[in-house]
Amino acid sequence: MKKYIKAFFDNEILSYLFFGVATTLVYILTRTSLFLVISHILTVVFIANCIAILFAFVTNDQVVFKQEWAGWPGRLLKFISARMATLLLDMLLAYVLVDAFPQLIGQFVNQDPASINAIATLISQVLVIVLNYVLSKLFIFQNKKENS
Template structure:
């Protein structure tokens, strides 16, 4: 069993997908919790992304891409910059589909804002996982 787990996490793509899902769950849980508590979709999106970015950096740096501790701060800056780009995309999608035009999704769910926010969140996170892998692989965690 231990060997299977080790082999799983030694596979970069499987490991990335596992921690991508974990990161997405962290982000979604924080985001939806904040939204339910204060009904501020942009703040919820921002705090969810911050929690996800920090969780993702540490798991990607140490487990997925197995980087040496040297130059970790430089990687953190690159990683944060790349994630900031997808964060802006996330904010834009939230602004369009939850804040400005909630009826686009709402027409299918009785215009329930909580459901609209949840659907948009899941769609945005799936798109962001793919983009974040590309950014991480190409720009941040290079093999030396």
């Protein structure tokens, strides 16, 4: 069993997907929890993204792309910069689908704000995961550990 788990995490794409799902769960749990106590959707999305970005950096840097410890501050800055693009995309989708035109999703969920937010979250996260992998692979994580 240990051999299969190691093989799974040695596969970059499978490992990225695993931690992408974990990051998405961190994001969704944070966003849906905060939405219960903060009514301003853009504030909720921003805070949830900040928490998810930090979680994603650590897992991507050390587990997925197996980076040397040296140079992590520079990678973190690049990572945050790249994630700002997906943060803006997420905020745009939240604004359009939850604030400006909630009826687009609401017509299917009896106009329930929590359900509208949950569905909008899932839609945006599919787009965000794909875009984040491309940005990470091409621009951020390039100095692998010697013994990986």
